[in-house]
């Protein structure tokens with residue numbers, strides 16, 4: 001191994017790099033100098049700009065998508081005695097958000113040809129389990145779930161659809177943006193997401209009453225927001241607490257970064273799409289590589305490459321290690337919940353229960369992928385991946 005191959009080397013290609021300019025720096029300084037650091041004017045402006053962008057009547061800024069999921073579920077009545085339905089192929093907080101409310105999690109497998117929840121399995125689950133009170137589809141890597149089928153099933157069973165759109169901004173379809181296709185949608189501004197505030201999230205909801213409930217519960221259950229308390233003519237100490245809420249507001253320092261990132265969301269998307277097109281063009285020449293599903297409105301958050309391990313002399317883990325050793329910051333989205341100790345203990349599930357999720361998990365690697373990737377870096381990823389995969393390819397009879 002030469003020096004150039006070490007992950008610590010500057011030639012190491014990370015899995016993600018955020019793109020900031022002077023605009024974000026100026027925004028942070030503006031907020032610091034204003035003297036108002038917590039949720040205030042910047043957060044309100046971010047909410048209204050985000051609302052206009054995605055075309056949702058109500059957008060509520062929160063300190064993470066995980067908080068947003070919990071708040072949205074709570075507002076739709078998810079609690080003790082209820083379940084949410086999602087897939088095991090997602091980040092853990094899609095499920096633990098429901099557990100924090102005392103609700104349980106039911107799982108349906110993903111589709112054969114995508115990482116999205118399988119609508120047929122959603123219907124089977126709803127038919128047999130009347131305690132399911134919300135469907136939570138996850139648009140893995142930015143590729144959308146079959147929302148039309150899911151919405152149609154949800155309507156028939158009278159349950160809300162809460163989209164985990166953490167990967168799906170800005171995913172535009174003929175029916176609107178992902179995150180506005182169901183009853184609520186949750187976006188993430190975590191450090192590696194398509195736009196970032198370091199930590200943060202946004203909840204988009206259709207219904208005004210649901211929005212009001214989330215607004216109250218994200219702020220201790222207080223019926224009056226902090227900014228109003230300190231800026232209106234009514235005395236600032238006057239407020240009531242109407243229920244046991246949480247602390248999930250987005251501070252203005254982060255909201256100001258979010259406003260700048262939002263302006264660049266479309267150009268970031270174009271840059272990622274160009275990298276994805278080049279990857280797919282290069283990888284589709286090899287029949288033991290499977291390019292990611294690419295349906296209408298794909299936001300291209302991540303590039304999930306699959307390795308047909310039946311045609312290789314080793315498994316996904318060995319390939320991933322070699323890629324890492326060769327200087328690529330690879331990742332895995334996601335370790336399915338049935339592989340996690342928490343889920344095994346709570347629900348006793350295993351890979352046998354979810355053959356499609358299990359198969360994807362055994363064969364998928366997330367490649368370095370971000371908007372600021374230059375052409376040379378993209379070509380180096382392609383060269384490294386194809387060289388290592390070809391070395392392990394079995395010669396077919």
Ligand SMILES: *Cc1c(COP(=O)(O)O)cnc(C)c1O
Nearest residue numbers: 064065066091166188189190200
């Ligand atoms: C990142 C992510 C979340 C959680 O987002 P946070 O903002 O970090 O809480 C939820 N679901 C999915 C699918 C994610 O990738």
